[in-house]
Amino acid sequence: MENTYPSQLLEKAVCEFSKLPGIGRKTALRLVLDLLRRTEDEVDGFASAVTRLRKEVKHCRVCHNISDTDVCPICSDRRRDTTSICVVENIRDVMAVENTQQYNGLYHVLGGIISPMDGVGPSDIEIDSLVERVAAGGVKEVILALSSTMEGDTTNFYISRKLAAYDVVISVIARGISVGDELEYTDEVTLGRAILNRTTMTNKQ
Amino acid sequence: MENTYPSQLLEKAVCEFSKLPGIGRKTALRLVLDLLRRTEDEVDGFASAVTRLRKEVKHCRVCHNISDTDVCPICSDRRRDTTSICVVENIRDVMAVENTQQYNGLYHVLGGIISPMDGVGPSDIEIDSLVERVAAGGVKEVILALSSTMEGDTTNFYISRKLAAYDVVISVIARGISVGDELEYTDEVTLGRAILNRTTMTNKQ
Structure with missing residues (x-):
């Protein structure tokens, strides 16, 4: 496909689009040709929204x-x-929690997650500013809402250690089987955690 | 998801991206947040390539x-x-035929296909200019390489009528079972056409 673009301008635009995550050259071409069918004003609107x-x-x-x-x-x-401060990895997670309409506190966006494999350490993400917010007082609970991965667990552990000196409740969002999941298709680690973290029926709302 | 964007600028950019074909609001958000992580120069490069x-x-x-x-x-x-002129619907088809490396003639891009359902008539696409090219002489064969749909067949028929007066061979690309297809999974219309349009083994390359 590479050498058959009839136009350098087209190739450049396709190349820019295909840098986006999940967009290959075929999809990029489809998107670019769609833009090419619009008026110049519409295309300017698209470009200026981005810049x-x-x-x-x-x-x-x-x-x-x-x-x-x-x-x-x-x-x-x-x-x-x-x-109450809910700690999340990125702004998409803020939007995800907001969409649940189950939380009315504030957030703290780390901008990443501790991942030695990717060279991301505690100082690369917004942990110090979280500690400062807690140190400033007025916060009763810090809810850690990170992904249920090795990196998420590491970050949870690091933050909980950093905040241990302060008089604040630190909680982690529940891990268990998803709503609507059938037991037989749930992986054993999740099911194991769900059994360990069982709640008594009387606590249930 | 609609009302939870933390920024009007973000919402505008997501809205522009989600106008693209096959891009929903979730994908649009992912693309926009990816752009947001790049340098201003990179984003300018993206926008200027498009404009x-x-x-x-x-x-x-x-x-x-x-x-x-x-x-x-x-x-x-x-x-x-x-x-030789190969008639195609759009520039993506030119690229598709070029990629086969089986054709060394010229093209004619109609810019659409006759489709009364979508309000596209013969005068809305580049048929007259095709007739002019043939009338100018020097063309021995017109190969119709349109989609194998009702609209494609209609357009093929219309063009062949328009060119009937000229001394030019009009051919249609072969319809048959795809290379690698198993017979039992081929739909009956395609298989029927493939039987009707069978080629003798000695003609085979």
């Missing part, structure tokens, strides 16, 4: 979520419970 | 393939056989 986002978007100075303002809408929302 | 393509790309005035120049590299290539 403006990159140039103008900020990170909330409290929780590091992305935001149009210095402090993000969640951190500046007075209706939210400021005594 | 430059839209502004500067031309269509070959002979075959209507897209091109950086007035006449595309294929039409201006002296090594190609100018007596």
Whole structure:
């Protein structure tokens, strides 16, 4: 496919699109040809949305979520419970937790997860600023909502050690079988954890 | 998912990406967040590749393939056989035929296919200019390489009628079972056509 582009401009655009995650050259070509069918204004709108986002978007100075303002809408929302901080890896996780509508506290976006394999250590992610937030007082609970992976567990452990000196409850989101899952198709590690972390029926809502 | 974007700029960019074919809001968000992790120069490069393509790309005035120049590299290539024109629906089809390395003639890109359901009639696609090319002389064969659909068949029929007056061979690419296909899984229409259009073994290469 490489040498058959009839136009250098087309090849360049396809090349740029295929740098995006999960987009191969065939998909990139389809997307680029779709853009080519639009008006110049529409294409300018597409391009400027991307460049403006990159140039103008900020990170909330409290929780590091992305935001149009210095402090993000969640951190500046007075209706939210400021005594609770939910620690997540990235802003997609913030959106995932928000979508559950089960949480009304604040967030702390680490911007990554401790992963020695990828060269990401504790100082590369926003752990110090989390400790500062807790040290500043007013926080009663830190909820660790990281992925259920080796890296997630490592990061959970590191954060819990860092916060051990403070008078704050540290909790981890429950691991168990997914809602709707059938037992026989659940992997044994998950099922084992679900048995260990069983809840008594009277506690159930 | 709609109301939980922490930033208007993010939402705008996600919205623009999700207008692309086959890209939903979740994928759009993943692509946008990937762009957000790059340098400003890289994002500018991405955006300018798209806008430059839209502004500067031309269509070959002979075959209507897209091109950086007035006449595309294929039409201006002296090594190609100018007596043969392969008629295709769009430039992706040109690239598909080129990739086979089985064809050394010229192309004619219709820019669509006759489809009354979608309001596309013969005058909406580049049929008149094809007739002009044939009328100008020098063409011995017109190969119709359109999709094997109702619309493709209609367009084939229309073009063959339009070219009936000229001394030119009109051929249609072979329809049959795909290479590697097993007979029992081939649909009956395709298999029926393959039997009707059988070739004698001595003709086989």
